[in-house]
Amino acid sequence: MVSYEHAQRILSALVTTLPAPEVEYVPIHQADGRVLATALHALSPRPEADISAMDGYAFCCADIVDTGQARCTIPLQDYVVAGDQPAPHNKGTAATILTGARLPTGADCIIARERVEVHDGLLHLALSDIAVGKNIRRVGEEFAAGSTLLTASQKLDWRHIALLVSQNIKQVPVYRPCRVGVIASGAEFALSAPDSRAEINTPLLHAMLTRQGATVTSRIVRSDSREDLQAAISELAEHSDILVTTGGISVGQTDNVLPVMEQLGAACLFRRAKIRPGKPFTLMRLGPVPIFCLPGNPGATAMCAQVFVLPFLRSWMEHRPTLALFPTIQGRSSFSFSALSDATGFMPVTYAQSGKEGVFSLVPSQGASDVLCFSRADGIMQVPPGQAIEIGDWCSATLFCSV
Amino acid sequence: MVSYEHAQRILSALVTTLPAPEVEYVPIHQADGRVLATALHALSPRPEADISAMDGYAFCCADIVDTGQARCTIPLQDYVVAGDQPAPHNKGTAATILTGARLPTGADCIIARERVEVHDGLLHLALSDIAVGKNIRRVGEEFAAGSTLLTASQKLDWRHIALLVSQNIKQVPVYRPCRVGVIASGAEFALSAPDSRAEINTPLLHAMLTRQGATVTSRIVRSDSREDLQAAISELAEHSDILVTTGGISVGQTDNVLPVMEQLGAACLFRRAKIRPGKPFTLMRLGPVPIFCLPGNPGATAMCAQVFVLPFLRSWMEHRPTLALFPTIQGRSSFSFSALSDATGFMPVTYAQSGKEGVFSLVPSQGASDVLCFSRADGIMQVPPGQAIEIGDWCSATLFCSV
Numbered sequence: 081m082v083s084y085e086h087a088q089r090i091l092s093a094l095v096t097t098l099p100a101p102e103v104e105y106v107p108i109h110q111a112d113g114r115v116l117a118t119a120l121h122a123l124s125p126r127p128e129a130d131i132s133a134m135d136g137y138a139f140c141c142a143d144i145v146d147t148g149q150a151r152c153t154i155p156l157q158d159y160v161v162a163g164d165q166p167a168p169h170n171k172g173t174a175a176t177i178l179t180g181a182r183l184p185t186g187a188d189c190i191i192a193r194e195r196v197e198v199h200d201g202l203l204h205l206a207l208s209d210i211a212v213g214k215n216i217r218r219v220g221e222e223f224a225a226g227s228t229l230l231t232a233s234q235k236l237d238w239r240h241i242a243l244l245v246s247q248n249i250k251q252v253p254v255y256r257p258c259r260v261g262v263i264a265s266g267a268e269f270a271l272s273a274p275d276s277r278a279e280i281n282t283p284l285l286h287a288m289l290t291r292q293g294a295t296v297t298s299r300i301v302r303s304d305s306r307e308d309l310q311a312a313i314s315e316l317a318e319h320s321d322i323l324v325t326t327g328g329i330s331v332g333q334t335d336n337v338l339p340v341m342e343q344l345g346a347a348c349l350f351r352r353a354k355i356r357p358g359k360p361f362t363l364m365r366l367g368p369v370p371i372f373c374l375p376g377n378p379g380a381t382a383m384c385a386q387v388f389v390l391p392f393l394r395s396w397m398e399h400r401p402t403l404a405l406f407p408t409i410q411g412r413s414s415f416s417f418s419a420l421s422d423a424t425g426f427m428p429v430t431y432a433q434s435g436k437e438g439v440f441s442l443v444p445s446q447g448a449s450d451v452l453c454f455s456r457a458d459g460i461m462q463v464p465p466g467q468a469i470e471i472g473d474w475c476s477a478t479l480f481c482s483v
Numbered sequence: 484m485v486s487y488e489h490a491q492r493i494l495s496a497l498v499t500t501l502p503a504p505e506v507e508y509v510p511i512h513q514a515d516g517r518v519l520a521t522a523l524h525a526l527s528p529r530p531e532a533d534i535s536a537m538d539g540y541a542f543c544c545a546d547i548v549d550t551g552q553a554r555c556t557i558p559l560q561d562y563v564v565a566g567d568q569p570a571p572h573n574k575g576t577a578a579t580i581l582t583g584a585r586l587p588t589g590a591d592c593i594i595a596r597e598r599v600e601v602h603d604g605l606l607h608l609a610l611s612d613i614a615v616g617k618n619i620r621r622v623g624e625e626f627a628a629g630s631t632l633l634t635a636s637q638k639l640d641w642r643h644i645a646l647l648v649s650q651n652i653k654q655v656p657v658y659r660p661c662r663v664g665v666i667a668s669g670a671e672f673a674l675s676a677p678d679s680r681a682e683i684n685t686p687l688l689h690a691m692l693t694r695q696g697a698t699v700t701s702r703i704v705r706s707d708s709r710e711d712l713q714a715a716i717s718e719l720a721e722h723s724d725i726l727v728t729t730g731g732i733s734v735g736q737t738d739n740v741l742p743v744m745e746q747l748g749a750a751c752l753f754r755r756a757k758i759r760p761g762k763p764f765t766l767m768r769l770g771p772v773p774i775f776c777l778p779g780n781p782g783a784t785a786m787c788a789q790v791f792v793l794p795f796l797r798s799w800m801e802h803r804p805t806l807a808l809f810p811t812i813q814g815r816s817s818f819s820f821s822a823l824s825d826a827t828g829f830m831p832v833t834y835a836q837s838g839k840e841g842v843f844s845l846v847p848s849q850g851a852s853d854v855l856c857f858s859r860a861d862g863i864m865q866v867p868p869g870q871a872i873e874i875g876d877w878c879s880a881t882l883f884c885s886v
Contacts, residue, residue: 109690126854127852129678135735161671161707161735161736162669162670162671162678162680163670163676163677165678178733178737179733180671180780193734217849222849222852222853222854222855230858237691237883238688238691239857239860239883242686242687242854242857245683245686246681246781246854268564268565269566273567274566274567274568275532275565275568277565277566278648278651280648280649283644283645283648284644284648285641286512287515287644288640291515291640331538331596332538333581334564334581382645408836409841410839410840410841433812433813433879436877437813438813447536449530449536449583450625451642451646451649454642454645455632455643476836481884481885
């Protein structure tokens, strides 16, 4: 039986023993949510050339003769729009230029359209408006060619996709999704059982893990047969990077997970954890495949999945060298709570802003079997063994939106 | 030209004029990320009956005869596992019962396996352990039949799916996804253009809006032709609930969006907003279809999409009666900043915990065209017109993970 911290250390060590996920290439429009497998460097600077930040007029400051008057004129000649490769600046003239258009070589100033007047092909402007570099976006001012745009293990979203597209990148090297096998078992799930129950854990885990980018295969063994369970575990282990079982890890006659694991030759990495809910949580390994043996109570399953499986999955999918914990947020507690002396407590909480501070409130829960409580919560708060929280104390929690 | 708040009010009013999204039924395993169209009430209580919270032994307290001794014995008879419909309690006997199994009618106490001894078919237990209701999860203690489990407009994830599955619900009524049409145009996107550019905004918006659950159709008009643009807008408007255009809303010769909108008979709801970046942002309406005319600079497009399009999309998809803003988080500023006197400033910021407080740091940005800055940021901070932020001031921001 291990503490929460000890369980984390074992999982963190386990991550390092896993083979690196294979790399595959996906089209950029399918890259959202995938994890970048290599760092990506700029192939070209951005902007790619000096370009106009305005609709206006481009010329060369040195062409302007100071006549001692406040205003001057320049004949208008060329016309440049975005997409053009403009002719070099023609000395003594100005070019009409639109936003984003390439600056003619030799021009060094752009005056915004609304600052000037144009009559009979002549641009009239104030001398005081003229300055070298004005309204010009310089080549590479956002980033230079060769700069690191993204580092490996970055989970991609619209922000990164925009960057990649700016580099004309059409295919992205990403890690292939983690294949997770999820297995529930029990005679109570047989439709013919006198007291037949809906099996909650596999759809719960399927939705939770798929949202993280995993490819999930679920099996419900609708009996208490060890042979059926063994067949399901063997089959899924062959095609999974991670296995998750739920239920059947107590010592009752229908608790088949551990005997089947033993028969299959799985190694036990730890047996039970000092946590509430989730105490029966057991970690095994069958050949290269980590097996998270979660309790059968759906509340405990959900909590163990959030606290242990998701960070491990994230580490795998982002190829991180240690357990990739999700960010926490700080706030004051609006409730008092005492953790057991020998167990880390995990509770569903709501989070709200009250003035400048965040406030956590406890979501009433009926314990390990409760699934309703999660749908009322914003996240999970963690309280170390023996620790008492008083109203007003600072606490931290992981919000579901960060997970 | 409208202020940020005025723009929000116009959008909020616009939401109420839209027809309710149609309802469709999806299988529960496809419901993740969808928006519930009706409230859902419990069809059955949870637990559905009194069940055991433990592996142990069930009996009736009244059967125990107080002999004045500390321990007593009861003959063991039945055996109940989850899924069984047990026979009624047999007076004077105990039944072995596994976690989750239904309590025999008439039994009222369960003693955990580890608290007793069993010899020769007799259960030996301490009288002090006996109490009515012990280790029994009562019918409906999590929720009663008829209770409201979920309200309409709830965006579904694993938490809600678990609840629905517990009720044996196989199909869920959800709003159909919002169909968003996204159009970019410009001769610079033609592959044959002398200074050909990658078109960034449509893939950026495609990824951002799809992540929110929208069905996005993108068109890139690779010319400055008004006819091409008009054809694309007409086509997409017919099949979209919302249109988004990017670029072409200045007054240059190649800024075709407004002339085309006028030709199509679109109504202008506002022209330009007092925001930075994103000043050119214009809101139109073509028949029933709201059209967000975003600036062409990708940094400004991304900012306007985050600040205006996403809340509007969320209101549509969740059928909310007002603009559905995303939650903000509070923290101290690590930088000073002064917004223009006539524009709300939006800046990409990072967020980090420093002790008990959150700290925002400014991500350097080159302005409206910058896309790199978003990939370095955690969220967007908003500063009202004329307001100056000093180092250490409390500020609020919306984090990308909440959006």
